[in-house]
Amino acid sequence: MPPLKVYIQVSLVALAGLLLGAFLLWRLAKAIRTRRARAIAGNLAAVTAFAATTFGLCYALIPCFNWPLASYCRGDAAKKWVALTFDDGPNEPYTSQILDILAQKHVPAAFFTVGASVSRSPEVVARMLREGHMVGNHTQTHRGLIALKPEEIREELAGWERAVAPIGASAPKLFRAPHGWKSPFLGKILAETGYRLVGWTRGVWDTDRPGEEVLFHRLTARPENGMILLLHDGVEGTPGADRGDLIAVLPKVIDHYRALGFRFVGLPEMMQGTVK
CATH class of the missing domain: 1.20.58 (Methane Monooxygenase Hydroxylase; Chain G, domain 1)
Incomplete structure (x- = not known):
């Protein structure tokens, strides 16, 4: 974002x-x-x-302005669950450190990856899939879609697919637009390519690097059932972007939510019954 x-x-x-x-x-x-x-x-x-x-x-x-194109932005609010999502990676060494934390805490997550970054670190994406995480399409180059022509949007999606083809991809096919910004052509293109658009319930501007204390507060204030949290293991596909604050607070955030009785689930489980 x-x-x-x-x-x-x-x-x-x-x-x-x-x-x-x-x-x-x-x-x-x-x-x-x-x-x-x-x-x-x-x-x-x-x-x-x-x-x-x-x-x-x-x-x-507005990422979750849901007409005429619906974006999945929240799970069932009757259930005490939360989903972690990470955008703009993979970004080493930070993505691997996040995967280490998720493995230690037994937490599934969704990674909306940038194709150009996937090509730099295919082994990291292979690890995501191997450890049961969702890998979604976040375009090939992280260009904003608003001003792009339809053929340029199609190429952004197809470029990502070519990048992940040697590794494999997750099902269902999920797409998150860079910054959450949508083109008037996007709905038709996603329908043609079989993608479901995913937004988020809460973004915390972690790419601004506000410091560990502020970031923890943003992530834990006002917890709600069914939240989809937006985090970033990368920053717009920039290699080596510092994600140290996030690495430091992520284990504490997971422990905090679990202490409140929340269960961490992957997007496919949260979306079960809604994904076509």
């Missing part, structure tokens, strides 16, 4: 958009009260254009 400052900027833009929307609605209501046809038509067109733009931005930028 993008740095926290990007989300703050987007939030400020969204607030400005809400104020603009309120102003346009006020103008429309005023025109209706005065019964001026030209004013009504002009303001109605402005409100419609604003609504369409807002909808498009929400679809593109």
Whole structure:
């Protein structure tokens, strides 16, 4: 996911958009009260254009804005379980250290890998599969999909598949968009290629490296049933990106959730009955 400052900027833009929307609605209501046809038509067109733009931005930028393309973002809230997911790897030596922790704690996880990184460390992805973890498609190069042409999106998915082909891949076929940003072409392409789109319940901006104490707090505050936690064993496919803070807090986070009675499950188990 993008740095926290990007989300703050987007939030400020969204607030400005809400104020603009309120102003346009006020103008429309005023025109209706005065019964001026030209004013009504002009303001109605402005409100419609604003609504369409807002909808498009929400679809593109909000990972779990689930219409028209549904993204799996949370498990059954009636069950006390949680799923760990890791994006942007493999990234050595940190991904192997995360796998060591998961093995010691007997915790399954999902790794949404970048094809270019898979080609650098195929043995790490082979280990993920061997130890029962889910390996999903996070594109070949981690390009944002919003501005890509359909053929470029298809190539991002296909490039990842070529990278993992010598190793093998998990079933079901799961895809997570870089940053969670979606293209209007994505739904059709995923349907054609047999992928299910996966988002997350909570991201903690661990790529900002906020420090161990802050990261632990972000990961453990307000625990909820069925959460899918977004973490990063890499950073946008950059080789050797430091994930030391995450390595330090991950065992403590696992122990914390288990002390609260949560069970760690893999995405396939959490999604059972919902994956087509």
